[in-house]
Amino acid sequence: MNDIIFRTERLKPHVVGFDNQQLANEARGAFHQLLEGTGSGSDFLGWVDWPEKIDTAIVKNISSDVARIAPKIKIFVVIGIGGSYLGARAVIEALQGAFGNNGPRVVYAGHTLGEDYYADLLDLLDANDYAVAVISKSGTTTEPAVAFRIVRQHLERKYGRDEAARRIIAITDASRGALRQIATDEGYSTYVIPDNIGGRFSVLTPVGLVPIAMAGHDIEALLGGARAMRAVCISSDDPATNPAMRYAMVRQAALRQGYPVEMLVNFNPQLVYLGEWWKQLYGESEGKDGRGILPHSATFTTDLHSMGQYIQDGQRLLFETVLSVANPRRRVCIPMDDEKNLDGLNYLKGKSVNDINHCAQEGTVMAHNAGGVPVLEIEVPEIGEHTLGELIYFFEFACGLSAYMTGVNPFDQPGVEAYKSNMFHLLGKPGA
Amino acid sequence: MNDIIFRTERLKPHVVGFDNQQLANEARGAFHQLLEGTGSGSDFLGWVDWPEKIDTAIVKNISSDVARIAPKIKIFVVIGIGGSYLGARAVIEALQGAFGNNGPRVVYAGHTLGEDYYADLLDLLDANDYAVAVISKSGTTTEPAVAFRIVRQHLERKYGRDEAARRIIAITDASRGALRQIATDEGYSTYVIPDNIGGRFSVLTPVGLVPIAMAGHDIEALLGGARAMRAVCISSDDPATNPAMRYAMVRQAALRQGYPVEMLVNFNPQLVYLGEWWKQLYGESEGKDGRGILPHSATFTTDLHSMGQYIQDGQRLLFETVLSVANPRRRVCIPMDDEKNLDGLNYLKGKSVNDINHCAQEGTVMAHNAGGVPVLEIEVPEIGEHTLGELIYFFEFACGLSAYMTGVNPFDQPGVEAYKSNMFHLLGKPGA
Numbered sequence: 112m113n114d115i116i117f118r119t120e121r122l123k124p125h126v127v128g129f130d131n132q133q134l135a136n137e138a139r140g141a142f143h144q145l146l147e148g149t150g151s152g153s154d155f156l157g158w159v160d161w162p163e164k165i166d167t168a169i170v171k172n173i174s175s176d177v178a179r180i181a182p183k184i185k186i187f188v189v190i191g192i193g194g195s196y197l198g199a200r201a202v203i204e205a206l207q208g209a210f211g212n213n214g215p216r217v218v219y220a221g222h223t224l225g226e227d228y229y230a231d232l233l234d235l236l237d238a239n240d241y242a243v244a245v246i247s248k249s250g251t252t253t254e255p256a257v258a259f260r261i262v263r264q265h266l267e268r269k270y271g272r273d274e275a276a277r278r279i280i281a282i283t284d285a286s287r288g289a290l291r292q293i294a295t296d297e298g299y300s301t302y303v304i305p306d307n308i309g310g311r312f313s314v315l316t317p318v319g320l321v322p323i324a325m326a327g328h329d330i331e332a333l334l335g336g337a338r339a340m341r342a343v344c345i346s347s348d349d350p351a352t353n354p355a356m357r358y359a360m361v362r363q364a365a366l367r368q369g370y371p372v373e374m375l376v377n378f379n380p381q382l383v384y385l386g387e388w389w390k391q392l393y394g395e396s397e398g399k400d401g402r403g404i405l406p407h408s409a410t411f412t413t414d415l416h417s418m419g420q421y422i423q424d425g426q427r428l429l430f431e432t433v434l435s436v437a438n439p440r441r442r443v444c445i446p447m448d449d450e451k452n453l454d455g456l457n458y459l460k461g462k463s464v465n466d467i468n469h470c471a472q473e474g475t476v477m478a479h480n481a482g483g484v485p486v487l488e489i490e491v492p493e494i495g496e497h498t499l500g501e502l503i504y505f506f507e508f509a510c511g512l513s514a515y516m517t518g519v520n521p522f523d524q525p526g527v528e529a530y531k532s533n534m535f536h537l538l539g540k541p542g543a
Numbered sequence: 544m545n546d547i548i549f550r551t552e553r554l555k556p557h558v559v560g561f562d563n564q565q566l567a568n569e570a571r572g573a574f575h576q577l578l579e580g581t582g583s584g585s586d587f588l589g590w591v592d593w594p595e596k597i598d599t600a601i602v603k604n605i606s607s608d609v610a611r612i613a614p615k616i617k618i619f620v621v622i623g624i625g626g627s628y629l630g631a632r633a634v635i636e637a638l639q640g641a642f643g644n645n646g647p648r649v650v651y652a653g654h655t656l657g658e659d660y661y662a663d664l665l666d667l668l669d670a671n672d673y674a675v676a677v678i679s680k681s682g683t684t685t686e687p688a689v690a691f692r693i694v695r696q697h698l699e700r701k702y703g704r705d706e707a708a709r710r711i712i713a714i715t716d717a718s719r720g721a722l723r724q725i726a727t728d729e730g731y732s733t734y735v736i737p738d739n740i741g742g743r744f745s746v747l748t749p750v751g752l753v754p755i756a757m758a759g760h761d762i763e764a765l766l767g768g769a770r771a772m773r774a775v776c777i778s779s780d781d782p783a784t785n786p787a788m789r790y791a792m793v794r795q796a797a798l799r800q801g802y803p804v805e806m807l808v809n810f811n812p813q814l815v816y817l818g819e820w821w822k823q824l825y826g827e828s829e830g831k832d833g834r835g836i837l838p839h840s841a842t843f844t845t846d847l848h849s850m851g852q853y854i855q856d857g858q859r860l861l862f863e864t865v866l867s868v869a870n871p872r873r874r875v876c877i878p879m880d881d882e883k884n885l886d887g888l889n890y891l892k893g894k895s896v897n898d899i900n901h902c903a904q905e906g907t908v909m910a911h912n913a914g915g916v917p918v919l920e921i922e923v924p925e926i927g928e929h930t931l932g933e934l935i936y937f938f939e940f941a942c943g944l945s946a947y948m949t950g951v952n953p954f955d956q957p958g959v960e961a962y963k964s965n966m967f968h969l970l971g972k973p974g975a
Contacts, residue, residue: 420830423961478965540890
């Protein structure tokens with residue numbers, strides 16, 4: 112699995128047979144449904160080959176927009192919700208510093224209807240030079256459409272309509288929809304959301320690439336990681352060599368053996384939003400027809416001091432997938448200038464924070480496993496564009512497999528419409 | 544329930560009998576265990592009367608430390624984990640702006656062992672004047688002890704040992720422990736963590752009050768809200784007038800009728816960390832002996848576009864507690880200067896973002912309820928110190944009741960030790 116390590120030892124003794132022939136056959140069937148387009152929702156399989164097939168002009172155009180816009184802004188507002196929001200944020204938060212970014216600061220809008228949030232955002236935009244990406248297939252999804260009206264008015268008043276148009280990038284349908292029309296009328300730089308890639312599978316399209324590049328990160332390396340993982344995932348329908356098949360099999364075995372909740376656990380706070388992206392990917396793909404694993408997430412050791420007690424000793428509902436990172440980007444060692452040693456930490460002499468983190472991780476996996484929690488471990492060498500590209504493709508491919516094994520269409524989301532139609536009715540939308 | 548509204552209509556038809564006599568009797572028993580100290584863990588009931596009994600000198604001393612320190616800092620580092628972290632963060636994030644604070648910026652440490660996080664933190668501390676609160680009963684909990692060594696060394700090198708001592712506030716045991724000893728040796732300003740209040744119930748003690756006050760918020764109003772809610776919660780063992788009893792009864796009814804997961808839902812992004820605090824409070828209090836409701840949380844409408852599909856149509860595991868806020872602090876209306884109306888939003892004329900948010904909320908509650916999700920609704924008039932004090936006390940009191948109804952000790956956390964003892968062994972700690 113390239114440089115990603117996959118450990119199943121700690122699933123036992125709680126989940127058994129995750130590598131048995133029946134599950135392998137199911138996974139093999141799902142594999143062929145995905146690659147041959149014979150399963151439900153097969154109009155939305157564009158993401159499978161995307162890392163190979165992406166037009167190199169897209170990356171060039173993005174680089175050109177970044178070179179044109181980034182030097183003149185402090186803030187880049189990314190307007191989008193769901194799949195038009197979480198993928199970019201997951202990658203950007205993983206790669207930027209804990210307290211900010213060297214490039215433009217990316218802030219988000221259109222992902223909430225919190226009024227105070229928009230008041231605070233307008234203050235920020237009053238005080239700083241900025242540009243905007245607006246990401247919406249139709250241009251009429253309520254949250255981003257509302258945000259774009261607010262931000263566009265502010266931008267046009269601040270810079271004038273012509274300069275505002277040079278500061279807006281629209282990522283939308285190739286030809287149809289309100290946002291495409293506005294972009295054409297106003298002359299925005301535009302990128303296309305492919306018809307055959309749904310929102311939660313779109314982070315490697317311009318939906319994610321534009322914000323990630325504007326934040327200063329290497330989108331070619333991200334795509335390279337996805338290509339490398341694609342080669343692994345599509346090359347064989349043998350679970351022994353296909354980690355995405357193994358992950359899907361483990362999940363199905365856990366679900367069927369009484370663990371309806373999966374908690375994606377990380378030990379690095381910059382991965383919080385990767386967990387949020389993963390929750391959408393799996394929850395929205397599998398949670399339908401009364402089925403599916405309920406996704407949960409946690410960041411340790413932080414949440415060992417909040418959710419840890421429940422995981423260790425509470426009702427046995429969940430299995431954990433621990434996403435661990437071998438190496439940090441930078442080193443911080445424990446100072447050893449305390450002769451009194453009142454805090455008793457001198458025994459940690461020569462250890463880095465990450466060394467302690469790894470012992471905490473190993474200790475946690477052992478403890479939870481002893482407490483009755485099946486634990487799957489996925490380890491990457493470091494957090495960088497290449498490994499994030501690998502992880503994204505790995506989770507996407509395994510999600511398609513796992514959803515087919517669940518017996519649902521991985522690529523629709525009919526339940527998301529229910530609140531919207533009620534909301535439109537309550538708002539008095541014409542025709543609702 | 545003061546100015547907090549509690550609606551149970553949308554629990555039906557999925558959860559029935561949540562107001563029946565048997566549950567009322569159980570809740571009444573738990574009520575008397577709490578107030579009379581006859582239940583397990585009764586050494587840790589100090590939080591029940593704390594809002595009334597708090598020594599006014601504490602608030603005065605905090606104000607004096609804030610007046611002395613705040614003007615000379617840009618950053619206030621709060622070192623703590625679990626109950627020494629989440630309560631303060633929940634209140635501060637609820638009250639500060641979405642993109643920062645007018646007073647000192649509060650940043651956190653000792654809640655993670657992410658090495659990159661500390662490298663980034665040291666960069667921030669190189670570039671800005673700062674002070675520190677270190678919060679630990681013993682001073683030897685690994686995460687905060689490691690962070691305090693790192694930050695203290697940096698602080699002493701930056702300002703010299705004497706000035707560093709004037710920039711450190713220690714919140715710790717009254718007389719015992721490593722941190723108390725260090726604070727005495729160095730002459731830090733100190734506050735006491737009461738012996739009879741556990742971490743997850745400690746936000747209204749100096750553990751939370753010091754950071755909240757340093758961020759510029761009104762801790763007297765916070766305590767006032769808690770006092771008001773205490774009066775409501777302790778005055779009657781009749782569920783008809785005691786909302787904390789009703790909440791505990793609803794939770795137990797839901798759990799026993801097949802909903803093992805509770806999702807605390809908000810519609811305001813500044814409440815994300817209130818959800819994190821709530822997850823510790825309930826998860827750590829109830830998740831033991833193989834029992835308890837698994838806490839989950841979500842922020843809508845953001846997560847309607849990620850977890851919404853699962854909640855609407857996935858496996859029926861969860862009930863929702865929706866925490867809604869009637870009024871925003873500030874107004875933002877939808878611009879109506881778009882004659883072409885390509886985005887189709889002109890029907891929202893005269894509506895604020897919050898109006899739309901409320902329709903989304905009502906539409907969501909209806910949709911989820913129709914999809915088989917029991918929904919409890921708790922509404923507060925606004926997000927402010929007083930209502931946060933009310934909510935904190937309400938959730939704490941109901942948690943004590945609900946945990947006693949679950950048949951567990953609400954105030955211990957034996958499972959948190961398991962990973963620690965493995966970790967100490969792996970780290971080669973003397974005696975481990």
